[in-house]
Amino acid sequence: MNEYRLRVNGTLYKVAAHPMARLLDVLRHDLHLTGTKEGCGEGECGACSVLLNGALVNSCLVPLGQVDGAEIETVEGLGTDERLHAVQHAFLECGGAQCGMCTPGMLVASVHLLRKNRSPDLAAIREGLNGNLCRCTGYMRIFESVERAASRMNEVHG
Amino acid sequence: MGQEKVVGKPMLRKEGMAKVCGRAQYIDDLTMPGMLHGATVRSSIARGRILDIEFGHGVPWDEFVIVTATDIPGANEIAMINHDWPCLAAEVVNHPEEAILLLAHPDRHLLPKAVAAVRIRYEEWPAVFSIEESERRDPIVWGEDNVFRSYLMEKGDVDAVWTQAARIVEGEYTTGAQEHLYIENNGALAAWSPDEGLTIWGSLQCPFYVHKSLVKVTGLPEEKVRIVQVETGGAFGGKEDYPSMIGAHAALLAMKSGRPVKIVYDRAEDMAATTKRHPSRIRHRTAVTGDGKLLGAEIEIALDGGAYSTLSSTVLSRATIHAGGPYFWPSIRVRSKAFATNCPPHGAFRGFGAPQSLFAIERHMDHIAEALSLAPDELRRRNLLQPGQTTATGQRIDEAIDLEHLMVRAKGASDYAAKRDRFAQENAGPGTKKRGIGLAAFLHGSGFTGSGESYLNSLVAVDVTAEGKARVLVSSTEFGQGTNTILCQIAAETLAIDYEAVEMGPPDTGLVPNSGPTVASRTSMVVGRLVHSAALGLKRTLVAGGLLPQDGYTTEQFVTAARTYIAQYGALRSESRYEAPPGVHWDDQNYRGEAYAAYAWAVYVAEVTVDLTTWGITVDDFVAVQEVGRVLNPVLATGQIEGGVAQGIGWALYEKVAWNRGRMQNNQMTNYIIPTAQDIPPIRVFFEERPFGHGAYGAKGIGELPMDGPAPAILNAIAHATGHQFDCVPLLPEEIFRQMTVPEPKQEAMAL
Numbered sequence: 001m002n003e004y005r006l007r008v009n010g011t012l013y014k015v016a017a018h019p020m021a022r023l024l025d026v027l028r029h030d031l032h033l034t035g036t037k038e039g040c041g042e043g044e045c046g047a048c049s050v051l052l053n054g055a056l057v058n059s060c061l062v063p064l065g066q067v068d069g070a071e072i073e074t075v076e077g078l079g080t081d082e083r084l085h086a087v088q089h090a091f092l093e094c095g096g097a098q099c100g101m102c103t104p105g106m107l108v109a110s111v112h113l114l115r116k117n118r119s120p121d122l123a124a125i126r127e128g129l130n131g132n133l134c135r136c137t138g139y140m141r142i143f144e145s146v147e148r149a150a151s152r153m154n155e156v157h158g
Numbered sequence: 159m160g161q162e163k164v165v166g167k168p169m170l171r172k173e174g175m176a177k178v179c180g181r182a183q184y185i186d187d188l189t190m191p192g193m194l195h196g197a198t199v200r201s202s203i204a205r206g207r208i209l210d211i212e213f214g215h216g217v218p219w220d221e222f223v224i225v226t227a228t229d230i231p232g233a234n235e236i237a238m239i240n241h242d243w244p245c246l247a248a249e250v251v252n253h254p255e256e257a258i259l260l261l262a263h264p265d266r267h268l269l270p271k272a273v274a275a276v277r278i279r280y281e282e283w284p285a286v287f288s289i290e291e292s293e294r295r296d297p298i299v300w301g302e303d304n305v306f307r308s309y310l311m312e313k314g315d316v317d318a319v320w321t322q323a324a325r326i327v328e329g330e331y332t333t334g335a336q337e338h339l340y341i342e343n344n345g346a347l348a349a350w351s352p353d354e355g356l357t358i359w360g361s362l363q364c365p366f367y368v369h370k371s372l373v374k375v376t377g378l379p380e381e382k383v384r385i386v387q388v389e390t391g392g393a394f395g396g397k398e399d400y401p402s403m404i405g406a407h408a409a410l411l412a413m414k415s416g417r418p419v420k421i422v423y424d425r426a427e428d429m430a431a432t433t434k435r436h437p438s439r440i441r442h443r444t445a446v447t448g449d450g451k452l453l454g455a456e457i458e459i460a461l462d463g464g465a466y467s468t469l470s471s472t473v474l475s476r477a478t479i480h481a482g483g484p485y486f487w488p489s490i491r492v493r494s495k496a497f498a499t500n501c502p503p504h505g506a507f508r509g510f511g512a513p514q515s516l517f518a519i520e521r522h523m524d525h526i527a528e529a530l531s532l533a534p535d536e537l538r539r540r541n542l543l544q545p546g547q548t549t550a551t552g553q554r555i556d557e558a559i560d561l562e563h564l565m566v567r568a569k570g571a572s573d574y575a576a577k578r579d580r581f582a583q584e585n586a587g588p589g590t591k592k593r594g595i596g597l598a599a600f601l602h603g604s605g606f607t608g609s610g611e612s613y614l615n616s617l618v619a620v621d622v623t624a625e626g627k628a629r630v631l632v633s634s635t636e637f638g639q640g641t642n643t644i645l646c647q648i649a650a651e652t653l654a655i656d657y658e659a660v661e662m663g664p665p666d667t668g669l670v671p672n673s674g675p676t677v678a679s680r681t682s683m684v685v686g687r688l689v690h691s692a693a694l695g696l697k698r699t700l701v702a703g704g705l706l707p708q709d710g711y712t713t714e715q716f717v718t719a720a721r722t723y724i725a726q727y728g729a730l731r732s733e734s735r736y737e738a739p740p741g742v743h744w745d746d747q748n749y750r751g752e753a754y755a756a757y758a759w760a761v762y763v764a765e766v767t768v769d770l771t772t773w774g775i776t777v778d779d780f781v782a783v784q785e786v787g788r789v790l791n792p793v794l795a796t797g798q799i800e801g802g803v804a805q806g807i808g809w810a811l812y813e814k815v816a817w818n819r820g821r822m823q824n825n826q827m828t829n830y831i832i833p834t835a836q837d838i839p840p841i842r843v844f845f846e847e848r849p850f851g852h853g854a855y856g857a858k859g860i861g862e863l864p865m866d867g868p869a870p871a872i873l874n875a876i877a878h879a880t881g882h883q884f885d886c887v888p889l890l891p892e893e894i895f896r897q898m899t900v901p902e903p904k905q906e907a908m909a910l
Binding site: 028033034035036037038039040041042044045047074075076078079080081084088089091092093094095097098099100101102103104107125126127129130132133134135136137138139140141142143 | 637
């Protein structure tokens with residue numbers, strides 16, 4: 001057991017855990033942030049996607065020992081019921097979320113994409129989300145959600 | 159249609175806010191004080207007798223709770239249609255990954271090592287792993303003949319048609335197993351105390367199925383068993399049957415230990431051990447006239463049901479009824495059988511036998527068209543069912559359907575005719591990228607087959623909460639498809655109140671009536687209709703009591719009236735029970751009559767490119783035109799169709815289960831490939847709205863329909879692109895390569 005410091009969604013946490021503990025487990029079990037989901041445990045499905053110092057990663061593949069002092073963003077940090085992130089709002093309106101299990105990772109990947117590219121075309125959206133599997137939607141509603149979020153964000157920020 | 163305020167509108171998903179905020183609680187998000195984690199020790203062989211079980215060194219076994227079949231207080235059986243599916247193998251195993259023994263421990267990290275340390279010795283018996291091996295009865299592994307169930311469905315005088323036929327066309331079509339691959343694996347949490355009884359929380363579709371099974375396994379009285387569905391991360395039929403198994407396992411560990419126990423499978427275990435779509439082999443022999451009129455058909459269906467009968471008989475039933483597709487057959491005979499093999503049991507999966515049958519008939523129609531030198535769409539046009547004609551079960555089509563119009567729309571939206579010609583010309587050139595366009599016409603029966611809905615006898619209630627909100631009480635569950643939203647829309651519309659003033663009751667068998675399982679495209683049409691009539695009853699009570707005017711009231715007035723009623727009488731609740739629409743009769747012995755109260759109808763068009771250098775296939779465009787009655791929520795309905803099409807594309811082109819002696823070898827997302835965001839073409843969805851008189855606000859079933867059309871449309875397009883006929887799915891590049899480069903007799907349908 002070692003002690004690690006993590007800033008998650010702006011809050012500083014100290015975690016005592018094995019260096020090989022998966023970041024996914026630390027978030028879900030130690031910090032009770034269960035919004036981040038496990039779908040496959042081998043980095044294929046993207047349900048566990050989080051931002052690690054701004055980079056999109058599968059938290060099931062990240063050992064805690066590598067992220068001491070890191071800044072983590074999860075779905076819980078994107079917005080609140082009262083102040084939804086534009087991406088959350090668009091997923092709600094466009095039907096981007098069905099069963100909801102891929103949704104947290106899909107939202108995080110969408111936010112990551114829109115930070116890099118304010119006006120992604122369809123090809124860029126497909127590429128930006130190709131590490132996140134969805135079995136319910138056939139992706140069309142998700143693409144539309146990201147397009148709508150992008151245009152809303154550009155309206156607001158000019 | 160048209161004047162509604164809530165129905166037909168894109169109301170936001172009821173539980174959507176919790177889902178996009180990451181607050182929705184799925185089974186693996188739940189924990190309880192003192193909770194143990196459970197794990198399953200499974201068979202390493204396909205078939206044999208258990209000789210002994212040894213607990214290996216290096217594991218502190220006294221810390222573990224251990225359950226075997228001898229710990230089962232009730233019957234060692236997962237209650238389905240028959241009584242052959244054991245909860246835990248006692249002496250004999252019949253498939254790889256069959257559950258034999260259960261372990262529980264407070265530290266979930268210790269479980270994998272403990273599972274691996276249990277050594278089981280077997281006397282291995284011969285087994286069968288395919289339809290063909292099972293057919294040969296070498297050996298017999300189930301019952302007297304390896305056959306779970308067979309049907310004979312007959313209309314007209316099939317034996318007389320062959321001499322009248324200008325052409326007789328034969329073909330054989332096969333489909334593979336398909337994994338549901340819901341993003342959330344199966345899981346259940348059980349808590350037990352002698353006073354409060356047993357409670358199971360689970361990721362599941364059918365709370366009362368699990369209830370029935372748990373009563374049987376535990377021997378507890380019905381009122382001592384409570385099943386609660388928690389947020390469920392996808393199901394597609396895969397959480398219809400198996401939750402009874404994992405729920406029972408969690409319950410046995412909880413009852414033995416006296417502590418709450420959670421079992422959540424990891425992906426590899428879920429894929430290897432739980433159910434899949436039935437593999438199929440379907441043979442067609444068809445008599446046609448020279449001008450392309452279908453005279454008669456002989457169809458033979460064989461399904462691989464796996465080691466136990468589970469739901470195979472009902473999957474086979476739907477396969478049988480859908481075998482002739484959306485065409486008028488003067489005569490038709492369908493013989494069908496579900497065979498036992500020593501694979502894990504195959505189970506419910508979106509479409510439930512219909513995708514297999516419709517793949518076969520829709521590939522076969524293209525073969526017939528080729529034999530007659532007719533265009534595939536024209537052959538279909540000449541045979542599409544018309545109002546007043548009868549289906550293969552003798553059901554007269556009373557709905558004012560217009561399938562030709564669906565085809566015209568689909569062809570128009572996809573530019574079918576022009577592309578059919580243009581691609582054919584271009585493909586004759588030297589380029590290595592060949593393009594094709596193909597279509598499929600099909601139907602899907604809404605609700606349970608035949609007298610099924612009458613047997614289910616579903617009950618629905620609508621009540622009001624202390625705050626005066628209306629509340630829908632059903633056992634119908636949400637797992638992404640939109641149950642919560644649709645049923646609240648129906649109640650709000652009927653009560654003439656805001657959508658926000660309606661909520662869903664908890665999916666808890668202790669609190670809701672049994673509105674039946676959430677399967678068979680029945681929720682909108684059948685359960686929705688009951689919500690409608692229960693809501694009407696609730697409104698009538700308030701109006702009759704002088705608390706609410708007949709119309710012209712506001713939501714606030716409704717809330718006040720409801721609260722006043724509760725203050726006076728304590729509670730306000732209205733129930734509605736299923737009654738079959740008039741004229742629905744079914745002869746289960748002879749498979750004659752009204753197989754379904756209504757059908758959804760569709761024509762899908764797929765456009766593909768086949769690369770003759772890499773043998774890769776891309777789907778470039780997809781048009782889905784369907785008539786599903788009234789569309790209750792355009793965003794959710796479109797999402798259902800798009801998701802089903804994507805799953806159908808996966809079944810057609812990517813999703814191959816690699817079997818080795820009954821065990822899935824590629825039980826990982828790494829090597830079982832489903833479509834990603836970069837594999838799916840634009841899916842263009844069109845609805846032809848024709849309200850159905852006996853569905854809620856005119857709705858029919860929608861959920862399964864889109865699984866039926868993609869595979870045949872895509873393979874028809876591949877035939878157009880390559881000039882080669884492929885009659886099996888999944889169709890991977892290596893199969894196209896093999897068939898187009900290795901010289902052998904073409905596997906074309908034999909045209910006599």
